[in-house]
Amino acid sequence: MISDDLLKKIDEKQSPCVVGLDPDISKFPEQFLRRTSDFSEIGTAITAFNYGIIDAIHDLVPAVKPQIAFYEQYGAPGILAFENTIAYAKSKGLIVITDAKRNDIGNTSKTYANGHLGKVETSQGMQKSFDADFLTVNPYMGMDSLEPFVDVCKEYHKGLFVLVKTSNKGSGDFQDRLVELTDEEAIVLCDLGFQNSNTLNKKTELYNLVGMKVNQVAQTFIGERGYSSIGAVIGATYPEQAEILRKIMPNNMFLVPGYGAQGGGAKDVIPCFNEDGYGAGINSSRGVLYAHLKHNSPKKFQEYSRQAVLEMNLDIKSALKDANKYPSTWD
Amino acid sequence: MISDDLLKKIDEKQSPCVVGLDPDISKFPEQFLRRTSDFSEIGTAITAFNYGIIDAIHDLVPAVKPQIAFYEQYGAPGILAFENTIAYAKSKGLIVITDAKRNDIGNTSKTYANGHLGKVETSQGMQKSFDADFLTVNPYMGMDSLEPFVDVCKEYHKGLFVLVKTSNKGSGDFQDRLVELTDEEAIVLCDLGFQNSNTLNKKTELYNLVGMKVNQVAQTFIGERGYSSIGAVIGATYPEQAEILRKIMPNNMFLVPGYGAQGGGAKDVIPCFNEDGYGAGINSSRGVLYAHLKHNSPKKFQEYSRQAVLEMNLDIKSALKDANKYPSTWD
Numbered sequence: 001m002i003s004d005d006l007l008k009k010i011d012e013k014q015s016p017c018v019v020g021l022d023p024d025i026s027k028f029p030e031q032f033l034r035r036t037s038d039f040s041e042i043g044t045a046i047t048a049f050n051y052g053i054i055d056a057i058h059d060l061v062p063a064v065k066p067q068i069a070f071y072e073q074y075g076a077p078g079i080l081a082f083e084n085t086i087a088y089a090k091s092k093g094l095i096v097i098t099d100a101k102r103n104d105i106g107n108t109s110k111t112y113a114n115g116h117l118g119k120v121e122t123s124q125g126m127q128k129s130f131d132a133d134f135l136t137v138n139p140y141m142g143m144d145s146l147e148p149f150v151d152v153c154k155e156y157h158k159g160l161f162v163l164v165k166t167s168n169k170g171s172g173d174f175q176d177r178l179v180e181l182t183d184e185e186a187i188v189l190c191d192l193g194f195q196n197s198n199t200l201n202k203k204t205e206l207y208n209l210v211g212m213k214v215n216q217v218a219q220t221f222i223g224e225r226g227y228s229s230i231g232a233v234i235g236a237t238y239p240e241q242a243e244i245l246r247k248i249m250p251n252n253m254f255l256v257p258g259y260g261a262q263g264g265g266a267k268d269v270i271p272c273f274n275e276d277g278y279g280a281g282i283n284s285s286r287g288v289l290y291a292h293l294k295h296n297s298p299k300k301f302q303e304y305s306r307q308a309v310l311e312m313n314l315d316i317k318s319a320l321k322d323a324n325k326y327p328s329t330w331d
Numbered sequence: 332m333i334s335d336d337l338l339k340k341i342d343e344k345q346s347p348c349v350v351g352l353d354p355d356i357s358k359f360p361e362q363f364l365r366r367t368s369d370f371s372e373i374g375t376a377i378t379a380f381n382y383g384i385i386d387a388i389h390d391l392v393p394a395v396k397p398q399i400a401f402y403e404q405y406g407a408p409g410i411l412a413f414e415n416t417i418a419y420a421k422s423k424g425l426i427v428i429t430d431a432k433r434n435d436i437g438n439t440s441k442t443y444a445n446g447h448l449g450k451v452e453t454s455q456g457m458q459k460s461f462d463a464d465f466l467t468v469n470p471y472m473g474m475d476s477l478e479p480f481v482d483v484c485k486e487y488h489k490g491l492f493v494l495v496k497t498s499n500k501g502s503g504d505f506q507d508r509l510v511e512l513t514d515e516e517a518i519v520l521c522d523l524g525f526q527n528s529n530t531l532n533k534k535t536e537l538y539n540l541v542g543m544k545v546n547q548v549a550q551t552f553i554g555e556r557g558y559s560s561i562g563a564v565i566g567a568t569y570p571e572q573a574e575i576l577r578k579i580m581p582n583n584m585f586l587v588p589g590y591g592a593q594g595g596g597a598k599d600v601i602p603c604f605n606e607d608g609y610g611a612g613i614n615s616s617r618g619v620l621y622a623h624l625k626h627n628s629p630k631k632f633q634e635y636s637r638q639a640v641l642e643m644n645l646d647i648k649s650a651l652k653d654a655n656k657y658p659s660t661w662d
Binding site: 022025026033035036037038039041042067069070072073074075076077078079080083101102103104105106108109111112114115120121122123124127129130138139140141142143144145163166167168169170171172173174175177178179180203206209210213 | 353356357364366367368369370372373398400401403404405406407408409410411414432433434435436437439440442443445446451452453454455458460461469470471472473474475476494497498499500501502503504505506508509510511534537540541544
């Protein structure tokens, strides 16, 4: 189960941190910008920069999370840089989470899933394409839209993070709406300890409903360590909501964006962890990749990125200790 | 305004039909399959097949809708085929709707938007990347997640179709949930003629709320013909819901999947049209692309695709006539 692999890496590195690989050439160290006149040259620059970052941080974190938008914008050369980045990160022993928030129905969902996680047919047999370990997906189209993704994960030893409660200010527009539940759904929430059975509440926020449904799908897919390969995206900026979702989704890993640049602090992400200190991967992108900018020191971008990861690891671990959630086997 | 351009093409072709370019090599005519041993060869085969389809149907429909999943699965060579397909369709005077259901927040949304619709920075200045005319997007993350897409559309004369009520069976899982509205929102629905002000209902299905919010954003962006460049995706398989959404979203073009292969008939899509006979683009993918399979006649794939489009045009136009919604200026 890929969730077990991720937990193993988290223990190996004694870190629940994820480095987001979101290339923004306007923030690259100048030595990568000598040739950026077309998308092909930019793709090469992105690949080189990412390799440098991966070299600098691969021994400190369990996983990296490339955000595909920043590659896709450059067309085919951008996608080539994306493929190179995934392959290099995996060669360095990192788990790769593709942040793509893909979503569709039926055969189209299956096609996305096979491309990003599984294999694709050619006349020479099935071939791997992007071959990431995890993919983020969007649940708006309904649970049947997620099924083909889940099926491909089962076939190819892969995982998902489903958007549940996102980190942006406007995430409440739809996700926070109170929705009416069926009796059956209300009882499930009740059984999860979420509410009192004497005053069965037949309403909850949409994100809780989505979380509950994702947890149900995830039950068929739980690893040795008790976590499913089907996880959830929960923004660091909503700690109170995360606390409730942690109860509704006890077996799901949370991928947590919003730490650092988006305003989430270490204390804010603590509710995303279970009592055992596991269950969350905390992402930082800009704070790590472009740490050199604060020091005006492009040549030393690797040192400063490494330092930023070390600081983040300390920050989260110290908050875990304060919350009595520090994993028992860590130093 | 791109909505005006789309309406002009609809009038030119006297057709509201859209051909979905969803390449599935297992259904390609054999002459395209001589070399498909790797993704690069498959990309070439897809490009050649799509050019053949576009040649066969470009004078019959206003727009094509490539679904990016079917290209993306082949990595960089697949994306190259996608780029080639868009460029060729535009050279033949077709409006191009990229079906990608992209979604993210802030700078990442902007990056997707610039890549698919706008321009991307290089050291030689801003360059077009995919340069489609419309992009489909997913609203689950909230209205602020859509704003960067809207901004790029305004800057570059482009448009969006936002998922509102999708065609799949499970679309109701979340989209059909009754959600609680604020007083203000309930009054907006009331003003749109959706409900009686004497019995102000403070609940509606999530898709109606999403539709209402999309319509509000769309108001700043209405063309000469009265339609906004911000449209909605409404599945052909839900005619009753479409009828209500047509009232809630009078100024929005509807992109309508689900006709044909997914079970929606011509009668089912009629509620997606306004009384004037405009306001909807009806998509068919498999029914057109792989029409040759029914006739076991791969060599004549262009003739059979053309015939399928002609039949679809007749089918929809005849249903528009029956419903007294036939555009007054058409033959």
